[in-house]
Amino acid sequence: xxGVIQSPRHEVTxxxxxxTLRCKLISGHNSLFWYRQTMMRGLELLIxxxxxxxxxxxxxxxxxxxxxxxxxxxxxxxxxxxxPRDSAVYFCxxxxxxxxxxxxxxxxxxRLTVL
Amino acid sequence: xxxxxxxxxxxxxxxxxxxxxxxxxxxxxxxNLQWFRQDPGKGLTSLLLIQSSQREQTSGRLNASLxxxxxxxxxxxxxxxxxxxxxxxxxxSPQGAQKLVFGQGTRLxxxx
Numbered sequence: 389x390x391g392v393i394q395s396p397r398h399e400v401t402x403x404x405x406x407x408t409l410r411c412k413l414i415s416g417h418n419s420l421f422w423y424r425q426t427m428m429r430g431l432e433l434l435i436x437x438x439x440x441x442x443x444x445x446x447x448x449x450x451x452x453x454x455x456x457x458x459x460x461x462x463x464x465x466x467x468x469x470x471x472p473r474d475s476a477v478y479f480c481x482x483x484x485x486x487x488x489x490x491x492x493x494x495x496x497x498x499r500l501t502v503l
Numbered sequence: 504x505x506x507x508x509x510x511x512x513x514x515x516x517x518x519x520x521x522x523x524x525x526x527x528x529x530x531x532x533x534x535n536l537q538w539f540r541q542d543p544g545k546g547l548t549s550l551l552l553i554q555s556s557q558r559e560q561t562s563g564r565l566n567a568s569l570x571x572x573x574x575x576x577x578x579x580x581x582x583x584x585x586x587x588x589x590x591x592x593x594x595x596s597p598q599g600a601q602k603l604v605f606g607q608g609t610r611l612x613x614x615x
Contacts, residue, residue: 431605479546489534489596492603494547
């Protein structure tokens with residue numbers, strides 16, 4: 389079975405440009421998590437969805453960030469406009485929602501550099 | 504607010520040694536605790552998941568323990584190998600939330 393798929397793997401863009409990161413969940417999973425990893429702050433949750441519905445977006449830095457799940461297996465994280473401080477590795481994770489949280493499986497990440 | 508701490512930040516040991524990585528968390532109200540491995544420039548690989556009702560989990564040379572009341576977990580690696588070199592992260596899932604709260608990780612180097 390394929391794991392979590394993220395694209396692109398690397399993205400270099402200039403300040404002010406729109407950036408879209410993509411994630412495909414593991415087949416059969418229905419929870420989707422977006423995390424960001426930086427040297428200073430480590431891994432932090434940005435937002436997560438259960439069954440396509442955003443449950444907790446308290447980690448989204450500001451209005452420049454938005455995330456969607458247009459269908460049950462796919463999600464996008466958009467940054468518009470991007471800023472140099474958005475440079476980080478963005479991870480998507482997938483899980484099977486239940487009464488209690490289950491194991492999360494991470495994608496390979498997207499390394500974003502904003503110049 | 505749940506906080507997770509991992510000590511030490513870095514550890515270097517010769518091949519063949521048994522070693523212990525430590526993780527502590529401030530709020531014992533958790534659903535579970537998960538240990539991950541991260542290789543440089545790569546994603547996270549799940550190693551072990553311990554439910555809050557469990558005391559330990561084992562997978563091969565890895566053994567993770569959980570003492571929820573004291574807010575501590577350890578990851579024991581037996582007979583370490585150079586291929587075990589990576590950053591090890593622990594994360595807890597707080598009760599009332601499905602998210603993971605991560606520690607900063609321990610960077611492990613196994614010297615041949």
